[in-house]
Amino acid sequence: MLGALRKSDAVPAAELPRLESRWARGALANAADGNVLAAHWDAMPATLRQDPAIVAAYAERAAALHWDDAAARAIEQSLDAHWDDSLAALYGRLSIGRLDERASRIERWLAQHPGSPGLLTSRARLQYAHGDWPGAEASLHDAIDRGASSDTWELLGDGYAANGEDARARIAYANALRSARGDGLVELPTTSQAQRFATPRGPVDTNGTTLQ
Structure with missing residues (x-):
């Protein structure tokens, strides 16, 4: 599709990279299974596979498909090559064990x-x-x-x-x-202040249930 757009000049040349990135992320996010995901990923140019947003889309879909090693490896390789704080945050957020x-x-x-x-x-x-x-x-x-x-x-x-x-x-x-x-942010209370202003609770029975 991008090739056709380039030939037709239907879209300004400056917009093509943004569209390419968006379509790549969409293809990864909607991959039906791991084989389709891997095929999309392997077919992408190296420049796209270095884009943190595209790496994130791949890792999130891989994690959803329980390809835990692939999800972790994609982020690890990307961060080792080019540091990106959003990917660093995603690395801990994904539910991939390890x-x-x-x-x-x-x-x-x-x-x-x-x-x-x-x-x-x-x-x-x-x-x-x-x-x-x-x-x-x-x-x-x-x-x-x-x-x-x-x-x-x-x-x-x-x-x-x-x-x-x-x-x-x-x-x-x-x-x-x-x-x-x-x-502006509000300063957190100290432990003693937090205890002083804590919501009062009723007495607790031996099972740990709050009694009103």
């Missing part, structure tokens, strides 16, 4: 890119998956200090909520919205 392998690779990358908010957020996701909430909390704060997106604030809120820190969770969620809008 927790220990990904955690080790993230630590190696952090030695080279210590200020990457996407990579720090990925580290936090894997730390949390390993049951290390204190480590995940510290990594999320590091990511936020380095300009992480609103998604990182939302993750922080999820962690606080899961650990019963309701006052901090509410502020983290509010900051996620503020960050998305570009508004």
Whole structure:
């Protein structure tokens, strides 16, 4: 189709790369199975396979099709060749297992890119998956200090909520919205402040049920 557009001059030449990228992402995202996905990927020019958005489309579809190794390998090879923070963030977000392998690779990358908010957020996701909430909390704060997106604030809120820190969770969620809008952020309360303003709960029975 692009060849026909080039010949007909129906689309300005400057628009063709954008259209090519969009069609490539669409083909990958809609691949019916792993064989179709691999065929689309292998047929793409090398320049397209270096585009972070296209790598992300391939990795996300591969993960959805349970091609975990292919999804991880595509991101790893792309980041080793050309660093991109959005791909670094996706690396921890994909549900592809390989927790220990990904955690080790993230630590190696952090030695080279210590200020990457996407990579720090990925580290936090894997730390949390390993049951290390204190480590995940510290990594999320590091990511936020380095300009992480609103998604990182939302993750922080999820962690606080899961650990019963309701006052901090509410502020983290509010900051996620503020960050998305570009508004000023609210400082998180200290532990003692959070406890002071925590929502009162009724007495708890021996089964852990809150009694009203």
